[in-house]
Amino acid sequence: MTISIASQEISEQQLDNEVVLSVEGVSKKFCRDLKRSLLYGVQDIATELVGIRQKSEKLRRDEFWALKDVSFQLRRGEALGLVGPNGSGKSTLLRIISGLIKPDSGFVEIKGRIAPLIALGAGFNPILTGRENIYANMSILGLSKKEIDERFEAVLDFAEIGAAIDAPVQTYSSGMAARLGFACAIYTEPDILLIDEVLAVGDIKFRAKCYRRLAKLREQGTSFILVSHNSHSILSICESAIYLLKGKVVTVGNTDSVVDKYEKDLFSNEIKNQAKLLSLTDKYESKQSDLNITALCFKDEQGNLTRSLLSGETTYFCVEFKAYKEIENVTLSFLIQETFGESEHVLCINTQQDGESWDILPGYYEIQLKMPYLGLKPSFYTLKLSISKNLYYMLDAVESFKFTVEGKGMSQCLFYQPRTWKLVRSHNI
Known part of the structure; x- marks a missing residue:
């Protein structure tokens, strides 16, 4: 019996340390000129079809590295934050992980189901009703019709769109579409959630519900990658982070140290310019x-x-x-x-x-x-x-x-509290 319990503990520990996402040497380049970008695209497709395309580390005219040699691992139940200024490659990295675009070099290995919360509602068909879009969207994310049937009411309750579920999505407000997209993604119960600046959907009450649901998924072993310009969100949710700048990894480590480095760089640049x-x-x-x-x-x-x-x-x-x-x-x-x-x-x-x-x-x-x-x-x-x-x-x-x-020592604070400390001798009997 003792051996059985020990084996179970070892098994649970191995599950906690299981790598669900591995990103190795991922690089991606884009072209700033639209016409030249189309030309390069045609050339790349042609060379790939005939089997002579080779991975090139050289940039062609007007090209730049959106990502350059990015590597990291994500373990089960881990929350990883991505920080960096606009144009640093955060959203490009999420799109590569989600399979929307291919890297020019390197590879991504995923173990389990992945759900991207990148552009909520962007994949909805505006002509179809909310009900029809739920089935279409969740089936794309890997669920069977039976599984969607079982979770349909939960999705509807979470999205809070009521009778509008049978109206075409093109009649929805942007907030309604975003709430429905969020509900569809989280109720696929994915192994990995990719979250790109979407935690501000809806009113304060709905946002609180989103955070509670994300916390529950985390307890069940779902891993997160969170992109946000709100440092407090990163610090509150993630225990580790990556700082990207111009497509390259500046530093990786615990969230406090990474965010501190990122904000110091931002402050130094901002102060010079102000x-x-x-x-x-x-x-x-x-x-x-x-x-x-x-x-x-x-x-x-x-x-x-x-x-x-x-x-x-x-x-x-x-x-x-x-x-x-x-x-x-x-x-x-x-x-x-x-x-x-x-x-x-x-x-x-x-x-x-x-x-x-x-x-x-x-x-x-x-x-x-x-x-x-x-x-x-x-x-x-x-x-x-x-x-x-x-x-x-x-x-x-x-x-x-x-x-x-x-300021110092305020990485997880929303305001400064004036304070004094005093030690008094207790006379409890």
């Missing part, structure tokens, strides 16, 4: 207005202009403006959203809500907002600001002011 964005002194001045914003900037406690914003540090956000006449009840409001997030506002501030407004005379002024602890997490942000009279009459506005926040 020097002119910290001040708007060159903004066009219109004397036809009663008021003109002349500068936006951040300052430190000494009143010095700062280009380095740190989470948790005291920061002053300053708005300079010039008034051309006497104005009563002047208010300021601004919205901040994460540049690479899901377009949700992370901070909304209005002086009217804080009981602040000003009566001003002609001249130059600076409104200062003191933030004793900057609570924004390290990331890139876009700020939209307006100055108004009597709250509703807009005097001037800035549509897009970009800035960067840095």
Whole structure:
């Protein structure tokens, strides 16, 4: 009996360590010129048909490497994140793994069923009903009619499209089609899920349901590859990650270290390029207005202009403006959203809500907002600001002011929490 239990434990351990996806030396090149790309395609097909095509490591005119010598393994139940800027090859890699395109060199080995969540609803036939598309889509993903019959109601309940299931998909909103596509893919119960920036489908309630379902699949042994520009999603879901840049692997390892390297590279590049964005002194001045914003900037406690914003540090956000006449009840409001997030506002501030407004005379002024602890997490942000009279009459506005926040020890946090620590002696009896 003891031997049987030990054998079972060994078997389970081997199953946990089972490699379900192996990517070895995968490279893919594309051509930037459409006509030349078509010509190369015809040449490649012709040489392949006659059996003389050879794998070439050389680039032809106008070609570039979208992926170059990428290798990794994915084990059962593992969640792997892919990070990198736009154009780094993340989506190309997922398309190669899913079989949509072929690599120019290298190979991909897959053990089990794979479901790509790449372009939800893109494979639906717009003329067919939702019901008909469920059967067509899930059969393509490898399910028999009997299996689809057994899971049909679960797919319908998850997608939350109700009576629209018997209407043509072309009458669906983009959100409805995406929800149905997501439901079809996850209810195939795949061994590998490829997820490319699709975790923002639907409202907050539906997204929470998606995360719960993904967590359940993970417990059942499904492996994930997740592509997202939202670092928090990668950190929350994945224990390992790959950082791609211009088609090449920069680093592979645990998620914290990979994301930290990726964000440091992004921050260093962004900070170099944002020097002119910290001040708007060159903004066009219109004397036809009663008021003109002349500068936006951040300052430190000494009143010095700062280009380095740190989470948790005291920061002053300053708005300079010039008034051309006497104005009563002047208010300021601004919205901040994460540049690479899901377009949700992370901070909304209005002086009217804080009981602040000003009566001003002609001249130059600076409104200062003191933030004793900057609570924004390290990331890139876009700020939209307006100055108004009597709250509703807009005097001037800035549509897009970009800035960067840095910080340490906040890789898995959404905001900075001011805190102090204290050890006290307990007198429990």
